[in-house]
Amino acid sequence: MKLPLKYIALLVILSLTGVFAYQAYWLTNLYRTQRSQMERNIREAMRMSDYNEMIVRVRRLQNDSSVQTEVTVSTGYDNERAFTKTHTIRSVRQGDSTRISIWERDASDTARTPQAALQANMASILFEKKNSTAELASNFQQGLHAGMDLLNEPDFAVFDSLLRRELHRIGIDAPYRLMYLHRGSSVDSSYTFTDTLAVEGTAGYRPSPQAVTYSYSYDMHGHWNYLLILEPTESLVLAQMAGILTASALILAILGLSFGFLIRTLLRQKTLEEMTSDFTNNITHELKTPIAVAYAASDALLNFDSGTDPAKRARYLRICQEQLRRLSGLVEQILGMSMERRKTFRLHPETFTPQEVIAPLIEQHKLKADKPAGITLRIEPENLTVYADRTHFSNIVSNLLDNAVKYSPGEAQIDITCREDNGWFVLSVRDQGIGIPHDKLRHIFDKFYRVPTGNLHDAKGYGLGLYYVKALTEKHGGTVEVRSEPERGSEFTIKLRMKN
Template sequence: MKLPFKLIAILVFISLLGIFAYQAYWLTGLYSTMKHDLEQNIVEAMRMSDYNEMMLRVEGLQKDNENHGEVEVSAGYDSDTGKSYVRSSTTIDRTDTIAKSSKEEIISKEAPQAALHTDGGLDLILRNKSTMLELATYFQRGLHSGLDIISDPDIAVYDSLLNFQLRDKGIVLPYLLEYLYFGSKTDSSYTYIDTIVSLSTPGYVPSRKATQYNYAFNIHSSRSYRLTIEPINKLVLRQMSGILATSFIILIILSFSFWFLIRTILRQKTLEEMKSDFTNNITHELKTPIAVAYAANDALLNFNLAEDKKQRDKYLNICQEQLQRLSGLVEQILSMSMERRKTFRLHPETFNLCDLFPALIEQHKLKAGKPVKIRLDIKPEDLAITADRTHFSNILSNLIDNAIKYSPEEADVVVHCRKTETGQIEISVSDHGTGIPADKQLLIFDKFYRVPTGNIHNTKGYGLGLFYVKTMIEKHNGTVTVKSEPGKGSTFTIRF
């Protein structure tokens, strides 16, 4: 079953639109995921920088020979539950001059307020990665709170570590780093924020679109780092550049493929219409000479016209002309069929053009139904070419025949043959006929194509002549061109 072209075009368009929509949905989802991961990386970089800064301070305290006290963090349940909790502590000893974890014990009495708790115990907490990270963060904050009593955070060191962490994660953007303190009155009637230290990339001034990331590093969240950085949208797109480029190339390939498919369908549809017109036309062309020859032969046989020499010669000439016409038609059709075979071969030979044209000119003058004037100009007179004599004769015959057919009332045809400075043979056939519109000149060499003339078909043809000319000239490694102007005539030039 043949689907209408419009339906095929609609299905192709819907398919292409669906692919584009899915690709856009997938890229949007990927963009959101990568942006979220990048934001998580920024927060993680702040946490790791804080941890490394804290470890550097601990290493500094290890070298101190005075006892600075004990840092302790605990986690568990409150005393109402009666459940156990975990407490770990780190002591800096002036005698050992090292920091070490002194103990980790289970206690079931008067537990401090727990940072994290669960009815299933710590074993359930440790099974969940996100919960483990949260637990580690709380331990880090607890250690931070104890360590900050001994030594204040070094914002310059933290800034250096943060810059390294961000670069390591591929985030190279200017930023503003602030060390903040959140406080309030005893009755919480008034809260305030103090900026203790502020550092930034030289020359960087945050814009209105800048994004802020806060990281509270103590148990009570009263102290925190705030990182102000420009939106990471461009950075995400830069990281997606490879995927975006690949997707764009795929979309271009798909678009071209669908366009080529539609174009091929249109060409096939046009070719099908041409074949249909050709079949109708060729049927009429075949029937006409057969009918005329049959009528002439019937008159000779049944009406005793064979005894009258004048009448007999007249009808025999009619039969001969019609048979020649039929032979020419069949010859062109067979030539097209042979040309498509892989076994098709030319048989080139060298001959003079002055030996070829006289017979062709006389033949066309005899079969033309109008006055014909053909002028031949060959320079030099002994100009010779190497080509397949039969096919080359058919090429010239087609060009001369077209010049005569498309000349109104009287045909005036000029044939020029010359050798160019580059050594090529150039043959042109000019007429003063109806001419060809500029937008149709590239199509006249297509198979089955005929220049549309509305409902008027004064000139018979089947759209094979010029296709045959172009095909055979290309087989001879030559070219054929046309220059034409409607109402003034045409000039066909072959070079090889």
């Protein structure tokens, strides 16, 4: 079953819309995922910078001149959860080296190694929550802070330097502002306060109203905070997705062009099918007419004693000859179109004067025209020659003359000019006919195309003449051009390369 073109176009459009919608949905979700991951990476960068800053302070303690320092800090879960953890940081001077050891104790054990403490309590911790590992790491880092900060306060400049490096590692080189805050309240909690202890970041940067704030607290009660202010990360996420976005846009563009080309091909095929149908109907009529006329003339000669009258016999024979010549020309043109598309098609160019080909054609068209026709020929210089296939050159000129006569209302006035122009042979055929509308000029060389004339069908044709002219001219390596004004006539110009 043959689907109408509009249903095919609808299916194609729906398919393309579905692909576009799915691609947009996928890219949107990917963008959201990337943005969330970027925010997590920023917070993790702050945590890692805080951890590395403590490592820097630990290394400084290794060079401390104190003999022994010990700080014990209790942290962890409350009594109801039956877990209490003690962190001990001990700095002991032994000879020329300093050893920093970290011990952990719980409520039932007064002296355990870190490994023993972890083994004793791992089962009760890991199954408390799905993020128990992250919680343990956070508690451990907060416990380290509680002990380290009593020995040596956090170095904000070091934290800023480490954070800058971490941000660069995850692809963020945007300007930022970093603040070190202390939040607290009175004993009776009647009022709270926030102190800004230090400010670092990119010089000259002023956060916009759209800037995003990331907070990181390194103590259990949220009193000590690092505040990072960045511009929205959308542009950074889009930059990271540039490769995916470019590939997706390219794929969508290819799909769009492919579907567009498919629709265009279907439309052209439909138009070609309509032209072919019109051509079949028209050519059938054109073939039947000379056959019927020649048959009637020959029948009159055979059956009505017209052969005894020399004048009638000559008249009927002339009619037969003219119709057979018309039929022969029509068949020859159709065969020429068929052969032109074959790979085995070959031209047989030779050098000859245009006069010897064009002059007989002028006489033939004057004789067969059903209206008065004035055709002039001008060749400059007189000895001008053309290098072309004689038969096809004759058919090209014949087609142009036939159109000039056919589309000239009343008496046909046609001027033919042959000249040389910088190594090119130039043939111009100008008439004073009805002309061609400007919006139709680009179609007149298409196969089977005829300029619409409404309900008027006085000009016979089958849309092959000008197609033949263009195809064979290009086979010769030449070009064809047309200039036309409605109601003022048309001029066709053929250019062929002259033989050196």
